[in-house]
Amino acid sequence: MIDTIFIGLSLGSVLLLVALGLAITYGAMGVINMAHGEMVMIGAYTAVLTSLYLGFGLIAAMPVAFLVTALLGLAIEKLVVRRLYGRLLDTLLATWGVAILIQQAVRLSFGLAFFGITVAGLGPGLQNVSLPEWLGGTFSLAGSQISVYRSFIILVSVALAALTWGLMYRTSFGMQLRAIMRNPQMAAACGIDTARINALAFAYGSGLAGVAGVLMAGFKTVFPDMGTPMVVDGFLVVVMGGVGSLIGSILSSAILGQINGLTAAVSNDIIARAIVFAVVIAVIIWRPKGLFSYKGR
Amino acid sequence: MKLSKRGLNTAAYVVFIALILAAPLVFDVFWLNRLSKYLVFGMLGAAIALSWGYAGVLNLGQGLFFGLGAYAIAMSLKLASATSLAQGSDTPIPDFMLWNAEPGAPTELCCITQGSFLWIPFQHTWFGILMGIVLPVVVALALGLIMFRKRISGVFISIITLAVVLLVRLLIVQAQPLTNGFNGLTDLGYLTVLGLEFDPYMPQTYYLIAISLALVLIGTRMLVETRSGLILQAIRDDDRRARFLGFDVPRYQAFFFCVSAAISGYAGMLYVMASEFASPTFMDLSFSITMVVWAAVGGRNSVLGACIGALLINMIEATVSETPALMEAWRVVIGLAFVFAVLFLPRGLAGLAMSLRDWLVARSAAEPRSLAEPAPAEERS
Amino acid sequence: MPSTLIGADPASAALTLDGLTVDFAGFRAVDTVSTVIESGELRVLLGANGAGKTTLMDLVSGKTRPTTGRVFLGDIEITGLEEHRIAQAGLGRKFQIPSVFRDLSVRRNLEVASCRNPGVFANLRLGFSLAQTRRVEEILAVVGLESKQEVEAGSLSHGETQWLELGMLMAQDPKVILLDEPTAGMTEAETMKTAAIIKAMRGRHTIVVVEHDMAFVREIASRITVMHLGRILAEGPIAEIETNPDVRAAYLGSKGIQ
Numbered sequence: 001m002i003d004t005i006f007i008g009l010s011l012g013s014v015l016l017l018v019a020l021g022l023a024i025t026y027g028a029m030g031v032i033n034m035a036h037g038e039m040v041m042i043g044a045y046t047a048v049l050t051s052l053y054l055g056f057g058l059i060a061a062m063p064v065a066f067l068v069t070a071l072l073g074l075a076i077e078k079l080v081v082r083r084l085y086g087r088l089l090d091t092l093l094a095t096w097g098v099a100i101l102i103q104q105a106v107r108l109s110f111g112l113a114f115f116g117i118t119v120a121g122l123g124p125g126l127q128n129v130s131l132p133e134w135l136g137g138t139f140s141l142a143g144s145q146i147s148v149y150r151s152f153i154i155l156v157s158v159a160l161a162a163l164t165w166g167l168m169y170r171t172s173f174g175m176q177l178r179a180i181m182r183n184p185q186m187a188a189a190c191g192i193d194t195a196r197i198n199a200l201a202f203a204y205g206s207g208l209a210g211v212a213g214v215l216m217a218g219f220k221t222v223f224p225d226m227g228t229p230m231v232v233d234g235f236l237v238v239v240m241g242g243v244g245s246l247i248g249s250i251l252s253s254a255i256l257g258q259i260n261g262l263t264a265a266v267s268n269d270i271i272a273r274a275i276v277f278a279v280v281i282a283v284i285i286w287r288p289k290g291l292f293s294y295k296g297r
Numbered sequence: 298m299k300l301s302k303r304g305l306n307t308a309a310y311v312v313f314i315a316l317i318l319a320a321p322l323v324f325d326v327f328w329l330n331r332l333s334k335y336l337v338f339g340m341l342g343a344a345i346a347l348s349w350g351y352a353g354v355l356n357l358g359q360g361l362f363f364g365l366g367a368y369a370i371a372m373s374l375k376l377a378s379a380t381s382l383a384q385g386s387d388t389p390i391p392d393f394m395l396w397n398a399e400p401g402a403p404t405e406l407c408c409i410t411q412g413s414f415l416w417i418p419f420q421h422t423w424f425g426i427l428m429g430i431v432l433p434v435v436v437a438l439a440l441g442l443i444m445f446r447k448r449i450s451g452v453f454i455s456i457i458t459l460a461v462v463l464l465v466r467l468l469i470v471q472a473q474p475l476t477n478g479f480n481g482l483t484d485l486g487y488l489t490v491l492g493l494e495f496d497p498y499m500p501q502t503y504y505l506i507a508i509s510l511a512l513v514l515i516g517t518r519m520l521v522e523t524r525s526g527l528i529l530q531a532i533r534d535d536d537r538r539a540r541f542l543g544f545d546v547p548r549y550q551a552f553f554f555c556v557s558a559a560i561s562g563y564a565g566m567l568y569v570m571a572s573e574f575a576s577p578t579f580m581d582l583s584f585s586i587t588m589v590v591w592a593a594v595g596g597r598n599s600v601l602g603a604c605i606g607a608l609l610i611n612m613i614e615a616t617v618s619e620t621p622a623l624m625e626a627w628r629v630v631i632g633l634a635f636v637f638a639v640l641f642l643p644r645g646l647a648g649l650a651m652s653l654r655d656w657l658v659a660r661s662a663a664e665p666r667s668l669a670e671p672a673p674a675e676e677r678s
Numbered sequence: 679m680p681s682t683l684i685g686a687d688p689a690s691a692a693l694t695l696d697g698l699t700v701d702f703a704g705f706r707a708v709d710t711v712s713t714v715i716e717s718g719e720l721r722v723l724l725g726a727n728g729a730g731k732t733t734l735m736d737l738v739s740g741k742t743r744p745t746t747g748r749v750f751l752g753d754i755e756i757t758g759l760e761e762h763r764i765a766q767a768g769l770g771r772k773f774q775i776p777s778v779f780r781d782l783s784v785r786r787n788l789e790v791a792s793c794r795n796p797g798v799f800a801n802l803r804l805g806f807s808l809a810q811t812r813r814v815e816e817i818l819a820v821v822g823l824e825s826k827q828e829v830e831a832g833s834l835s836h837g838e839t840q841w842l843e844l845g846m847l848m849a850q851d852p853k854v855i856l857l858d859e860p861t862a863g864m865t866e867a868e869t870m871k872t873a874a875i876i877k878a879m880r881g882r883h884t885i886v887v888v889e890h891d892m893a894f895v896r897e898i899a900s901r902i903t904v905m906h907l908g909r910i911l912a913e914g915p916i917a918e919i920e921t922n923p924d925v926r927a928a929y930l931g932s933k934g935i936q
Contacts, residue, residue, distance in 0.1 A: 088452055107625060108629075253543030277467070285449070
């Protein structure tokens, strides 16, 4: 039983890292970033490539992945998203185009495939990252065998969620960002450089997704299309939790992770995913504002 | 000659319909079959334009209705195929059901696997055809009434529809003994209606699809011109204002949501006739979003534009997919085209065409009016 | 009809409010408001910000449900009905922030408003009747937007948008019309034109206007209801209100009406 709950918690943790970035960008900027899943994918490939060429372990890959995806996020914000503020559904469509581009970039080894060059670790195939020995095993807790790696995922996610919370509620950046979330016009009128804050928030959210990608690389195969289900799940978490509510995202990712883990334990992954979708649909219909939305005017 | 907006609009429809009806004179059967699939995609583009452009409802699960239509008729065609008839039973049995059946299970549709009785009415082709429209409409009606009554709008509709299509896709995959799971329904028979057999590589199938598309385009265009269509656009602009004018907003939205679903379901049926399979990939997220891409590139506010967008993209794709390396590059082009269309051409190709139309009308209005020609009635488009 | 309202003539009452109250978590934004608006009357609703005028309109038009109390349109009770049902019963409303169909032409806006039948199937037909077209043209003339009839409503100026919305109410042709600050943000010239349009609507419709601009109120009003903290403070002809000591004390402060 405890091991099942642990599986649910670790699923929820990865979900949370993906969703946190979306919660910030969607809440603050009203941008639906469909390329967010590709940040997860790029993070996972960073783990693959750094271990292949630089001999990095998973932990060393994390800051690298954070940087790479944060920069990529910054570029997307400056080139595409910035021009579409206020056009919510259009950001969804444009970033879907961006997502295709990023996928193709990996599949075609950044265009090198056209010249017949194949790069180990890129291309359309499947990649794997091996876990270091000390993360690989299990330990027993109250009679159940618990995977060390899953506990590691939970620890990293909790640490990053705490960091995000601190950033949002204990720094001037966070205060400005929260002001933009509540009322962008008013925030701008108060002298907040909304363009700069938005760009930074976008980069930070992308970076978190990159770290999630590294974590995923440790227990899943890595391939160019792996991001699409992630962005869908991330959005379901954000919408169910309530747009603009960090605590909502945290709780709903925990809930959905547990539902997924528990159902998968008694039936299979397909049913588990179907039930997650059904729960989210029911919640959105029942409370379109989400479970934990703050009261706007 | 004096040009009017309405005249040029009509001309665009006439030219397009004439072109698709004349295509068999140019293309061989192989290309005609491909083209007929793209015409089906064009129909989907029109359905998206209706719900997105005119109703302001961005459905990211249009593939659900397409898939339901496709599966409904594919079930009938599966039962009508040779592979189902030759299974040593009085009534047809889909081959995959036998492969998956428990040893000793009766080889009857009623009870070969759990739920297989649901296939029984599909032995009548007419039932399959009927369900191809009824199923999508019933689902759309239920979903639409719930969503629109709760005044859910904008991106929340997109998320709900997206989650619903993925949910149904998972259920179909999960119900493997009943639906053949990931593999979908293949080895289908030809549709035979009133003694007419629709071989996908024969011109009659192409004509059926082309005429269907022409009727759907004209019908949709007329529908948005009606008072109800006008009120629908008003609701898109400001649903509260419409409500306080006395319109039952959820009913209008649900009605047009159902029409869009019916068109998609019909498109799904036609696609099965042309391609001879139905698959859960019809309900993939990427397919539903791809439809929206077609409409965005073609012009979300134009029924014909969205249709042409779908046709163009697919025809170019078919041409480049001859070479595998180009195919991958093509996806890059699609991604770029999409970003650029949203950024720089929010009204799509149709927006360009409309600007050209307005310029032509303005230019012809500036010409001195000849005495021989009567002044045209005032035009509103 | 409610029997509590003594002196009301049921035959001529267009809008009757009977003890209308709404409670937002302990805060009574509108508190036992009762009044009768006679058929053909033009009633002005005065009050400071937060007096409950807009909330009262929300209660009447169905945007908010009253906690207690009842609303009658003529002799039909409309308390707590959905917005579109109340509109169908014969009530029109203009919002404080003008609200029109931005992507439709001015003419289309009026045509939509003139669709008498609310049903989706009943409206599955092309074109408009001759009478409707004529009425739309009349309204275009009254609100002075004839030259802009093919323009998209989204590109109109603020004043023009307000007039279009008034025109849409005329096209809707309800018995009772609620207008929430129709001159907010207008220049003096625009205000006077709005007054002229509202005068033209008078007689055909019973009108309730929320307004702050006293010059405008003197121009159009016959009877005034003054609200204060959710309650009715005074009601009567303009001359009576201007000299009412309660009103002076509560609403106008020591300065009196300018």
